[in-house]
Amino acid sequence: MTDEVNTLSYDSLYIGGEWHKPSSSESLTVTSASTGLAIGHVPLSTHADADTAVAAARRAFNDPTGWAHWQPIERARALVRLADELDARKEEMARRVSAQNGMPYSTSINFEAAVPAGVLRYYAALLEQTPTEERRAGVMGGTTLIHRTPLGVVAAIVPWNFPQTLTFFKLAPALAAGNTIVVKPSSETLLDFALLGEAVAAAGIPAGVVNILTNGKELGEYLVGHPDIDKISFTGSTPVGREIAGRAGKLLRPVTLELGGKSAALILDDADLASNTEALFFASLLNNGQTCFASTRILAPRSRYDEVVGFYEALAKGSVVGDALDPATQIGPMVSANHRSTVEGYIQRGIADGATLVTGGGRPDIDSGWFVTPTIFADVDNTLAIAREEIFGPVLSIIPYEGDDEAIRIANDSAYGLGGTVWTSDPERALRVAKQVQTGTIGINHYLPDFAAPYGGVKGSGVGRELGPEGLAHYQQLHSVYL
Structure with missing residues (x-):
């Protein structure tokens, strides 16, 4: 177990349901926190690649027979298939995370290798229990049909400390609600996201529903202001969260921010x-x-x-x-x-x-x-x-x-x-x-x-909540029909 992860090299990005050749020949080197040595290389995503990923997510969302229009039970089954594929890769996922960010393997096997599948199964079960519509008696003499619909294309920007766990705090409820997603991990932890792309493909998640980019803070900034993103979900430092909140506020774009703590x-x-x-x-x-x-x-x-x-x-x-x-x-x-x-x-x-x-x-x-x-x-x-x-x-x-x-x-x-x-x-x-x-x-x-309880902070620790039914609600919008 103490042997280092073999050097891994990837030359493609998981975008639009396939391994997509990046627009640049540049690559990022991933190092081991335990040795300081290089353990992998992944392609560097550019603005052009981000545009391609967002466009793929938009096509998938707009497809009239696609993910957003599937019955909840169909999406639930797809989430369980993805959980199964992650389970099949859990030891390798734990090794890759530990090698990159220094997380003890005893921790990564219980969190990074287990939490993503657990969160997927929680939201799959919740989908089967949660109606997307309710009729509410009004006080003006009528009835209102309240319909919960997905927001659209979500940009998930995640940190290096619990990269897979925190990705699925976002990805699982976003997908459960019918959204499509573009995930931008930290540049310190990228080899595990290549494995995630393999699991998404093997689970048969439709093309464009999940897209994965690589790069650092600069690409995250580009996604925050991208005109075709409907929601930002960010976990990271409080100073960066404040910047995102300011930009999103000007764009009137909803955000969930899980930030620092003391x-x-x-x-x-x-x-x-x-x-x-x-x-x-x-x-x-x-x-x-x-x-x-x-x-x-x-x-x-x-x-x-x-x-x-x-x-x-x-x-x-x-x-x-x-x-x-x-x-x-x-x-x-x-x-x-x-x-x-x-x-x-x-x-x-x-x-x-x-x-x-x-x-x-x-x-x-x-x-x-x-x-x-x-x-x-x-x-x-x-x-x-x-x-x-x-x-x-x-x-x-x-x-x-x-x-x-x-x-x-x-x-x-x-x-x-x-x-x-x-x-x-x-x-x-x-x-x-x-x-x-x-x-x-x-x-x-x-x-x-x-998984069943809302998680998030107050004051400088963020806004919004992840996990629980409240986490699902953050990826839905309400549509009232007065009858």
């Missing part, structure tokens, strides 16, 4: 740390800390502050750091050398700002790759940069508080509001605290988004 773990004074070790690791250090919902601000009661610091110090020191493809690895590398430099810059800033470096702060004794030792800071004030800005690495800040009210105040004193956790032995107290935290999602003694 979530808090509220450890109450009766929390059982030892019994929740695995869940606490998952909530804060999943995917090497490269997780938007991670609870990276640890709020600890002063009465147990030293104990909490010691617990996280042991958690960090006990984590297995290594090659992302090794099944034993718990903390893999950062996605790139540039991102590692960013994380290390925050560590140095935390030290300079007066926080106490408990453990970590450097690089492990590994010859290659973009590794950062899991890092714990104590004596952190919530005003420090390491407590306010998204680091996106294995760096945790432990902040003291006195009483539940102060813990809630500190948790809410943030520009973000995506995730969060509450840790306590008292269920009623947990729920009372959780309801007061200003965030789109929060877990009690664990954190794991559920």
Whole structure:
């Protein structure tokens, strides 16, 4: 399992139901986060290729007998076929993702290899249960027929940290609703999307319904302003999300934005740390800390502050750091050398700002790759940069508080509001605290988004919701017929 993924080279793009020769001869090199070596090459998509992809999606959407006009049960069956094809490729998908972005294989096999098929099957089942029309008695003496219709062509712009999981948070409900889609992944994770194209073709999804481009931020900007795109769904940083929201606002184009986070773990004074070790690791250090919902601000009661610091110090020191493809690895590398430099810059800033470096702060004794030792800071004030800005690495800040009210105040004193956790032995107290935290999602003694529940953020963490029936509704428009 620790052998590197073989070098893979692709010379075509999956557009319009076929492998399409790109308009440029340029290519992108994909590297391994664990070794820094090249592991693949894919063609570089240009504006002309984007135009071709959008046009293919538009033809597929406008086809009077096509995807948008299929009966929901027919689309549901197609989604299940795609889920089956993804299942057949799940080990290879997990390997490709881990090799590229440094996600531990133990994580990618449970997320990148499993979540896409699970989300597809959830929406396939939901289609069979959700009528597209309802009749509503009016107050003006008549009845209204409310018809839910697809929006049209969707542009999905997805990041590198959970590339397949976050793609299917968009792709599954968009397709279920009858839309067609153009997917633009991050330039750090492209080999897995070639595999996705193979699965889409094998599942018999009609030509043009799913189209996949390659390139970086510039092509995403082009799609946002493309005149034939009907909706933008973006997951990424808050600054980029603000840019997209501004452009989409001028175009009166709907958007769903799932952005950054700086979530808090509220450890109450009766929390059982030892019994929740695995869940606490998952909530804060999943995917090497490269997780938007991670609870990276640890709020600890002063009465147990030293104990909490010691617990996280042991958690960090006990984590297995290594090659992302090794099944034993718990903390893999950062996605790139540039991102590692960013994380290390925050560590140095935390030290300079007066926080106490408990453990970590450097690089492990590994010859290659973009590794950062899991890092714990104590004596952190919530005003420090390491407590306010998204680091996106294995760096945790432990902040003291006195009483539940102060813990809630500190948790809410943030520009973000995506995730969060509450840790306590008292269920009623947990729920009372959780309801007061200003965030789109929060877990009690664990954190794991559920396919059936809306997922998204408040404040600087975004607008709109993914997953659940609410996620499907974001890819539909309402058509009222007054009878």
